[in-house]
Amino acid sequence: RSSAAVADKDLLSKTGSEKNNRAKVALDTNPPKGTRDFYPPDMRLRTWLFNQWRDVAALYGFSEYDAPVLESESLYTRKAGEEVTQQLYNFVDKGDRAVALRPEMTPSLARMVMAKKGGLNLPLKWFSIPQCWRYERMTRGRRREHFQWNMDIWGVNGIEAEAELLSAMVTFFKNVGLTSEDVGIKLNSRGVIGEVLTELGVPEEKFAATCVLVDKLEKVRRYFTDVICCRHSQEKFKVPIAAIQGELEELGLETSTIEKLTDVLTNTSIESISAVLPKDSVAVKELTQLFELCKAYGIEDWVMFDASVVRGLAYYTGVVFEAFDRKGVLRAIAGGGRYDKLLETFGGDPTPAAGFGFGDAVIVELLKERDVLPTFEGSGYDTVVFAMNSDLYGVAINVASTLRAEGQSVDLILEAKKTKWVFKHASRNEAKHCVIVAGNEYENGEVSIKDLSIGEQKTVKIDALSDWAKDVSQK
Numbered sequence: 001r002s003s004a005a006v007a008d009k010d011l012l013s014k015t016g017s018e019k020n021n022r023a024k025v026a027l028d029t030n031p032p033k034g035t036r037d038f039y040p041p042d043m044r045l046r047t048w049l050f051n052q053w054r055d056v057a058a059l060y061g062f063s064e065y066d067a068p069v070l071e072s073e074s075l076y077t078r079k080a081g082e083e084v085t086q087q088l089y090n091f092v093d094k095g096d097r098a099v100a101l102r103p104e105m106t107p108s109l110a111r112m113v114m115a116k117k118g119g120l121n122l123p124l125k126w127f128s129i130p131q132c133w134r135y136e137r138m139t140r141g142r143r144r145e146h147f148q149w150n151m152d153i154w155g156v157n158g159i160e161a162e163a164e165l166l167s168a169m170v171t172f173f174k175n176v177g178l179t180s181e182d183v184g185i186k187l188n189s190r191g192v193i194g195e196v197l198t199e200l201g202v203p204e205e206k207f208a209a210t211c212v213l214v215d216k217l218e219k220v221r222r223y224f225t226d227v228i229c230c231r232h233s234q235e236k237f238k239v240p241i242a243a244i245q246g247e248l249e250e251l252g253l254e255t256s257t258i259e260k261l262t263d264v265l266t267n268t269s270i271e272s273i274s275a276v277l278p279k280d281s282v283a284v285k286e287l288t289q290l291f292e293l294c295k296a297y298g299i300e301d302w303v304m305f306d307a308s309v310v311r312g313l314a315y316y317t318g319v320v321f322e323a324f325d326r327k328g329v330l331r332a333i334a335g336g337g338r339y340d341k342l343l344e345t346f347g348g349d350p351t352p353a354a355g356f357g358f359g360d361a362v363i364v365e366l367l368k369e370r371d372v373l374p375t376f377e378g379s380g381y382d383t384v385v386f387a388m389n390s391d392l393y394g395v396a397i398n399v400a401s402t403l404r405a406e407g408q409s410v411d412l413i414l415e416a417k418k419t420k421w422v423f424k425h426a427s428r429n430e431a432k433h434c435v436i437v438a439g440n441e442y443e444n445g446e447v448s449i450k451d452l453s454i455g456e457q458k459t460v461k462i463d464a465l466s467d468w469a470k471d472v473s474q475k
C-alpha cells in the first residue's frame with residue numbers, strides 16, 4: 001500500500017475517528033504542490049484565453065488533436081541535458097511501466113504521426129492545448145503544470161511554414177490587444193551555431209547539447225544583464241560563460257570555441273552575422289527569406305534577428321524564435337522553431353516539421369500588466385427566473401423552459417428567496433434580466449420582467465415570452 005494510504009489510515013486510527021469516519025485533522029484543501037484550481041472566475045478567464053487560441057487556429061486552417069497526458073517515459077529520454085527532460089514528472093506504474101506526465105506535446109504529436117506512417121495527407125496543420133507537467137524541486141516555488149497552445153506544421157520543407165506560424169502568433173497578440181510595442185519576436189537559426197561550430201571543427205553530434213547550454217547562457221545572460229545592466233556588450237557573455245564553463249568543457253569545447261561562440265551570439269543583425277559566417281551561409285539565406293515573408297505578412301515590426309536565441313529543446317534543427325515582452329520583465333511568452341529530425345530520432349522517416357508552444361501563464365501576467373485583460377467576475381447568464389411563492393414554482397419552471405428553448409441561459413432560483421436577495425444575486429452575476437412570477441400578474445397571465453441594466457420593470461404576457469426572448473436576443 002502506498003505510504004500516503006498508510007499515513008491516512010494511521011491518521012484516522014490515531015484520531016480514533018475510524019468509527020465515525022470523520023478525520024479530526026483538517027483536510028489539506030490546497031491542490032498538489034505546483035498545481036492550480038480553476039474556480040469559475042478563473043475558468044472563465046482560461047476559457048476566454050483558450051477560445052482566443054482556438055479562433056486563431058481556425059483562422060489559419062489548423063485542426064485540433066489531442067493525446068494522453070500520460071506517455072511512455074521513453075518519449076522524453078533525450079540526452080542533451082534539457083531542463084524539460086531533467087524535470088520529468090515520471091513514475092513506474094502498477095504494470096511496472098516507466099511512464100511520465102507529458103512535459104511538452106511535440107513528442108506525442110510525433111508518435112501520432114509515426115503511428116499513421118504514410119497514411120496522413122501532408123502537410124498537417126494541427127493544434128492542441130495540452131496541460132503539460134514538470135517535477136521541479138519547489139526550491140523556486142514555480143508551477144509544475146501549465147497549459148500550452150501548440151501549433152505545428154508537418155511536411156513543409158520551406159521557410160513558408162515558419163512565416164505562417166509567426167503570422168498566427170502575431171494575429172493572436174493583436175486579437176488580445178497587444179502591439180509590437182508590447183511584444184517582440186526574436187528570430188534566429190540553429191544553422192548559425194551549426195555553421196560556426198562546423199568551421200571550428202566541432203562534430204555535429206555536439207550541436208544539440210551546445211544549443212541547450214547556450215540557451216542556459218541566454219537565461220543566465222538575462223539574469224546578469226539585469227544585474228550588470230550592460231546590454232549587448234561582450235562583457236555580459238564573459239561573465240555568464242563562467243557559469244557554464246564546466247559544462248561547455250565537458251562537451252569538449254575549447255575555450256577559443258566558446259569565445260568565438262560569444263562573438264557570434266551577440267549579433268543582432270543579419271548584416272553583422274553574415275560577416276562572421278561562410279559567404280554561402282544557408283542560415284543567412286533562410287533568415288533573409290524569412291524576414292522578407294514577415295514583411296509580406298505585415299509583421300516586420302514584431303520580428304528581429306537575435307543570434308543569442310537558440311531555445312532549450314534539443315530537437316530544433318533550423319529557424320528558432322521566441323516571443324518576449326519588450327519591457328524585459330517577464331520570462332519568454334512563447335517559443336518554437338523547425339525540428340526536421342524528430343521523427344528520425346524515433347526511428348521514423350525523415351519528415352520536415354515546425355511549430356511553437358505558447359504557455360498560459362506568462363501571457364496572462366502580460367495582459368494584466370498591460371491592463372488589457374477582460375474581467376470575468378459574473379456568471380454572465382442571460383436571465384434569472386424566480387417564483388414569489390412556492391405554489392408558483394411550477395409556473396417558474398415553465399417560464400425557464402420557454403426561455404431556454406429560445407437559447408437563453410437561465411438561472412432558475414431553486415428555493416424560496418426574498419426579492420431583494422434575488423435582485424442582488426442577479427446583479428452580482430451580471431444577468432441581463434430578472435423574471436418574477438408573482439400572484440397578481442399571474443392572474444392576468446403575465447409575469448414581471450426587470451431589465452437589470454436600466455433598472456426598469458415591465459409586465460409581459462406569458463404566452464408572449466418566446467417573442468420577448470427573440471426580441472432581447474437581437475439587441
Ligand SMILES: OCc1cccc(Br)n1
Pocket residue numbers: 084103104132133134143144145146359
Ligand atoms: O515551460 C516548461 C514547462 C513544462 C511543463 C510544465 C511547466 Br509549468 N513548464
